[in-house]
Amino acid sequence: MTEAALFRWPQSAKFQRRMPKAQLERLADLQPRVRRSLTDDVREASWAYKLSPTTTGVPAGARIAEIQVIELGLKGRFVPEALIDALDSAIAHPVIFELRAGDSAMGEVLVLGATKTVSEKGALAHGPYHRSGWIDGTRDRRPLPVAPTLDALHDLLLAPLLGTERRASESVEAAERRLRAAAALDRVIAALERKMRSEPQLNRKLELRRELRSKQEERELLR
Incomplete structure (x- = not known):
């Protein structure tokens, strides 16, 4: 059930900073084609939540010190994956994207995310994107999963998006x-x-x- 991908983010982690399109262009150094997508497909963007040890009480893991939640209000239902890829690649921490279709705050929501690694030279790379279907935004959200570290929490946030059951103790990368x-x-x-x-x-x-x-x-x- 893709509804399982909708989590109730803790109020203590709320950041809710509006991200003007000019800021997004600078952040991700957008190419012309992707810049057009930002203009044509995206209505608004906000940095909604920062999940960290301080805001969640969950300790940092070996790989992950923070998880970001970014909300994109779309003009329609087209998922601008090239734009999402550019934004994701410019942010050091793993990102969960919540995309809202149309102009209603309670409209349909699509959740999208990927694993992220940092090389020894500091280069960022993310894995393939996993996504939910479009979900009724009025549905009740699930509580944030209980996890021993932010590494484990990120795996639990991505798990409903994989399209398959994870094996016992299997990481998202292994899946x-x-x-x-x-x-x-x-x-x-x-x-x-x-x-x-x-x-x-x-x-x-x-x-x-x-x-x-x-x-x-x-x-x-x-x-």
């Missing part, structure tokens, strides 16, 4: 690797099935069937 491996095997399996259908030689078809069965067993282990 992403499993999903990528599963997608790659799905492509291999589809290719083998096509080859089997078009293969006229019985011996070769039997070889393909054995290979297909092996790949299907590998795929089953990734569920």
Whole structure:
């Protein structure tokens, strides 16, 4: 249920700073195409919450000292992912984006986020984006999950967006690797099935069937 992605952010973490579009352009050094998206697709933006040890009582983790929540009011339902990528890449901490469709404060909401890493040289990189569907903004929000560290809290915030159940004690990064491996095997399996259908030689078809069965067993282990 994508509704599980809507969390009730603690009032103690409320930041609620409006982000003028000129500030966003400077922050993310936007390219012309992305700048047009900011003009055409976004109505307003605000830095809504800062989840830190001070504001949540949750200790910093080995990777994460703060989690930011940014709200984007959209003019429609188009998700400006290139703009989100540019903003995310300019912010040192992981970001949860809440996108609101249309001009109603209680309209539909889409939640989007990604893992984030910092290299030894200080370069920021984020993983693939995970998103909810559009959720009725009037729904009751879930309490913030209980977590021992902000690393664990970030995993719990992203978990409803993954589209699959995480295994016990599996990190979001590990779940992403499993999903990528599963997608790659799905492509291999589809290719083998096509080859089997078009293969006229019985011996070769039997070889393909054995290979297909092996790949299907590998795929089953990734569920």
